[in-house]
Amino acid sequence: MLDLLKLRKRHGFQAIADIRHAIVMDTHRGFPVIDEAINNNDLQKAIDICPTKAITGNQASIDLGKCIFCAECERASNGAIRFSSDHKLGTSKKDHLVVTSGMDYTEYSTSAIDAQKEIHKLFGRSLKLRQVSAGGCNGCELELSACGNVNFDMGRFGIDFVASPRHADGIVITGPITKNMAPALQDVYKSISDPKIVIAVGACAISGGVFADSEELNREFLDTVKVDLFIPGCPPHPLTMINAILDFIGKKK
Numbered sequence: 739m740l741d742l743l744k745l746r747k748r749h750g751f752q753a754i755a756d757i758r759h760a761i762v763m764d765t766h767r768g769f770p771v772i773d774e775a776i777n778n779n780d781l782q783k784a785i786d787i788c789p790t791k792a793i794t795g796n797q798a799s800i801d802l803g804k805c806i807f808c809a810e811c812e813r814a815s816n817g818a819i820r821f822s823s824d825h826k827l828g829t830s831k832k833d834h835l836v837v838t839s840g841m842d843y844t845e846y847s848t849s850a851i852d853a854q855k856e857i858h859k860l861f862g863r864s865l866k867l868r869q870v871s872a873g874g875c876n877g878c879e880l881e882l883s884a885c886g887n888v889n890f891d892m893g894r895f896g897i898d899f900v901a902s903p904r905h906a907d908g909i910v911i912t913g914p915i916t917k918n919m920a921p922a923l924q925d926v927y928k929s930i931s932d933p934k935i936v937i938a939v940g941a942c943a944i945s946g947g948v949f950a951d952s953e954e955l956n957r958e959f960l961d962t963v964k965v966d967l968f969i970p971g972c973p974p975h976p977l978t979m980i981n982a983i984l985d986f987i988g989k990k991k
Contacts, residue, residue: 744887749984757984759967761823764823766825766975767823768821768824768825768926769802769822769827769837769847770821771819771822771842771924771975772839773817773839774840778817781798783815784811784814786803786814787807790941790945790947792804799839800836801945802835803945803970804941805941806941807821807824807971809821809928822843824843825975825978826850826982826985827970827971827976827978827982828849828970828986829956829969830851830852830968831850831852832944833939833972834846851986853901855988857986860933861907862988865896866906866907866908867899867902867908867909867910868900868901868902868905868908868930869909870910870919871913871950872923872943873914873915874913875942879912880973881971881975882910882976885979885980890976890980892980895984897983899988902929903926903929904929905933906930906934907932907934908935908938909927909934909935910939911923911939912939912953913940913948914941914942914946914958915959917954917955920958924959927963936963936967937965937968938968938969939967939969939972940972940974941971961963966986966987980981
């Protein structure tokens with residue numbers, strides 16, 4: 739026992755101390771920047787090559803809810819579209835996911851999430867979530883699992899994943915919602931007592947992603963249930979997810 743205590747002291751505090759100001763690697767693909775002077779030819783090439791139809795010619799915009807951050811548009815547009823490493827992309831407003839030419843990261847991030855006093859009062863100290871993989875590839879699921887590891891340690895903020903929806907305050911959806919998983923998702927949602935929150939993580943959950951046109955999807959759940967927080971990515975970085983949830987529940991420190 740004494741040896742274990744000595745080992746723990748030698749290891750020190752291993753989690754990221756200031757997760758609010760932590761940075762990711764420069765190679766991370768985060769907030770997209772669209773050159774205001776992008777020409778029609780480069781824009782059209784980017785539109786044509788986008789696998790999820792996330793890019794439109796209407797004011798040259800990218801829908802982060804559809805984007806899988808493959809960077810094909812960056813190459814096709816000769817750099818007129820590029821991805822920065824800025825990772826705080828979560829938003830409580832779906833229309834806010836559309837990034838237009840000339841929009842900068844500060845403009846996006848400062849108005850992305852509305853921290854409501856009622857949400858903070860209910861979930862600011864403790865938030866238990868039930869995660870449902872509704873046909874996902876396991877990419878978002880792996881990153882969600884990483885949120886609780888020793889490096890990110892989401893549990894120190896009172897945010898945890900639970901095994902039963904009966905113990906949960908909300909639901910985290912990953913995957914495009916297949917026909918087979920649609921009833922299970924509905925059952926989990928009904929099993930969580932009110933008030934409850936719904937979080938959509940990843941392009942598949944938000945828009946269907948690369949599977950959006952598949953006949954094997956059933957996304958009627960999202961037609962009747964309000965999503966409170968959108969966290970884009972394919973998959974999102976753990977820092978993206980943790981910061982989005984902290985902002986949503988109004989946790990300042």
